[in-house]
Amino acid sequence: MQQEENQWGSRLGFILATIGSAVGLGNIWRFSYVAYDNGGGAFLIPYFFALLTTGIPLLILEFSFGQKMRGSATLSFAKIHKKWEWIGWWSTLVTFVLITYYSVIISWSFKYIYYAFTQAWGSNPEAFLYGTHLNLSSGIDSLGGINISILATVALVWLINLVIVYNGIEAGVEKASKIFMPILAVLMLIITVRGVTLPGAIDGINQFLEPDFSALLNPKVWLAAYGQIFFTLSVCFGVMITYGSYLPKKSDIVNNAFITSLANCGFSFIVGIGVFGIVGYMSAQTGQPINDVVAQSIGLAFIVFPKAINMLPTFQTFLGFIFFLALGIAGISSSISMVEAVVAPLMDKFGFSRKKAATIVCGAGFLGSTLFTTGAGLYFLDVIDHYNMQFGVAIIGILEAAVLGWYYKAEVLRKFFNPISNFQIGTWWDIMIKFITPLLLTIMVVKSLITEISQPYGGYPLSGLKIGWIVAGMLLVVAVILNLLPDKYDDRLLNN
Ligand code: PHE
Numbered sequence: 084m085q086q087e088e089n090q091w092g093s094r095l096g097f098i099l100a101t102i103g104s105a106v107g108l109g110n111i112w113r114f115s116y117v118a119y120d121n122g123g124g125a126f127l128i129p130y131f132f133a134l135l136t137t138g139i140p141l142l143i144l145e146f147s148f149g150q151k152m153r154g155s156a157t158l159s160f161a162k163i164h165k166k167w168e169w170i171g172w173w174s175t176l177v178t179f180v181l182i183t184y185y186s187v188i189i190s191w192s193f194k195y196i197y198y199a200f201t202q203a204w205g206s207n208p209e210a211f212l213y214g215t216h217l218n219l220s221s222g223i224d225s226l227g228g229i230n231i232s233i234l235a236t237v238a239l240v241w242l243i244n245l246v247i248v249y250n251g252i253e254a255g256v257e258k259a260s261k262i263f264m265p266i267l268a269v270l271m272l273i274i275t276v277r278g279v280t281l282p283g284a285i286d287g288i289n290q291f292l293e294p295d296f297s298a299l300l301n302p303k304v305w306l307a308a309y310g311q312i313f314f315t316l317s318v319c320f321g322v323m324i325t326y327g328s329y330l331p332k333k334s335d336i337v338n339n340a341f342i343t344s345l346a347n348c349g350f351s352f353i354v355g356i357g358v359f360g361i362v363g364y365m366s367a368q369t370g371q372p373i374n375d376v377v378a379q380s381i382g383l384a385f386i387v388f389p390k391a392i393n394m395l396p397t398f399q400t401f402l403g404f405i406f407f408l409a410l411g412i413a414g415i416s417s418s419i420s421m422v423e424a425v426v427a428p429l430m431d432k433f434g435f436s437r438k439k440a441a442t443i444v445c446g447a448g449f450l451g452s453t454l455f456t457t458g459a460g461l462y463f464l465d466v467i468d469h470y471n472m473q474f475g476v477a478i479i480g481i482l483e484a485a486v487l488g489w490y491y492k493a494e495v496l497r498k499f500f501n502p503i504s505n506f507q508i509g510t511w512w513d514i515m516i517k518f519i520t521p522l523l524l525t526i527m528v529v530k531s532l533i534t535e536i537s538q539p540y541g542g543y544p545l546s547g548l549k550i551g552w553i554v555a556g557m558l559l560v561v562a563v564i565l566n567l568l569p570d571k572y573d574d575r576l577l578n579n
């Protein structure tokens with residue numbers, strides 16, 4: 084029952100699609116503020132450490148695992164042994180929850196493209212974001228009404244997701260990536276060039292790159308670096324396993340993984356320089372210290388940027404338009420990869436057609452998104468994201484490395500991908516997968532659990548945090564149930 088239509092048309096297409104998945108909202112605003120928050124230039128040390136010891140090894144692992152098993156995360160784990168299928172489902176469900184709010188942030192970007200034309204945010208972008216745009220309620224316990232205009236824009240985002248994924252790998256995802264990625268590169272180049280050529284830019288960039296080495300002693304910084312690497316490379320979400328499964332049999336895994344990671348991290352770095360150039364300019368204009376300018380994390384894109392645009396000497400509308408368009412495109416090219424990673428398991432397990440699976444996922448996803456379009460939406464987003472990443476992705480990372488490293492055996496995979504790759508990976512890779520990654524991740528998860536108990540996340544009331552725990556716990560339960568349901572894997576389970 085091998086579905087032949089599910090294959091990349093070309094190597095370039097595959098690479099653009101994986102870069103499209105990797106480069107997203109995470110690179111444009113998350114990286115800049117996470118780096119800045121965690122020691123500035125010194126953050127790059129744990130960041131590269133996490134990239135080399137865990138990020139790239141896991142990306143190689145996921146590409147080759149998918150390519151060898153020729154299936155989504157769930158089918159691939161089921162092929163090792165039926166009892167591991169739930170790990171695939173868990174990552175699939177985590178990804179599904181992620182898209183429900185990721186698509187809402189994309190919808191904000193879309194709305195801001197439109198706002199940019201009139202600079203609708205006026206002289207107080209902060210009040211505009213929380214008031215006019217979000218209609219934010221007083222706290223997580225007060226739901227507030229659904230924001231109809233955001234809901235309509237979210238519907239548009241889901242429609243785009245649906246149309247692209249509905250059309251399949253080559254005619255949908257690959258084609259979209261070939262259009263999106265070159266446009267995105269040009270847009271980001273414009274923003275960065277504008278950023279670094281503004282007066283005062285150099286002070287912002289210096290602040291961004293200036294190392295604070297004492298930060299290296301703080302475990303929180305390391306946790307942040309690992310979290311950022313997983314999120315930014317789209318690993319542990321089932322996405323790269325699924326994308327790997329559409330590779331032709333003899334594809335160079337190692338090279339592809341390096342190209343994807345380096346392109347993604349290079350992109351973050353260049354954008355970071357551009358963003359901090361603009362921040363430096365703002366600080367020079369207002370006399371406000373750079374620290375204060377970047378103080379609000381979530382607001383970096385939706386508050387600080389509009390403020391910066393207000394202050395630009397020329398081309399305000401144009402740059403506003405370019406920035407939010409770039410954010411929207413980067414977001415969509417990532418969200419389609421998430422949708423694909425949820426659609427593929429449904430096709431594998433239940434034998435659904437692509438069209439049926441895509442319609443179900445996008446319909447259900449849209450319903451899930453409505454929660455984040457309420458007055459308390461931003462709070463839910465913050466809390467659910469925290470638990471989804473900390474107690475979803477991080478634990479999935481441990482399980483994936485442990486089961487594939489020890490049970491399936493890292494050397495089995497390495498002996499599979501080395502012969503088809505241009506340059507060869509040594510035994511260091513086995514060590515990273517079997518020891519370093521699970522060990523470091525376990526330490527971090529335990530540490531953050533302890534922190535969680537002593538100080539509730541984000542200062543929210545426990546009644547509000549409950550939703551995070553419930554969602555995180557439910558995913559695991561549902562994953563196990565899905566594992567137990569009868570499947571249509573048939574003889575595909577046999578050829579591994
Ligand atoms: N890597 C994307 C980003 O940086 C987000 C993403 C996460 C995409 C998980 C797919 C899966 O924004």
Ligand code: NA
Nearest residue numbers: 105106107315
């Ligand atoms: Na990324």
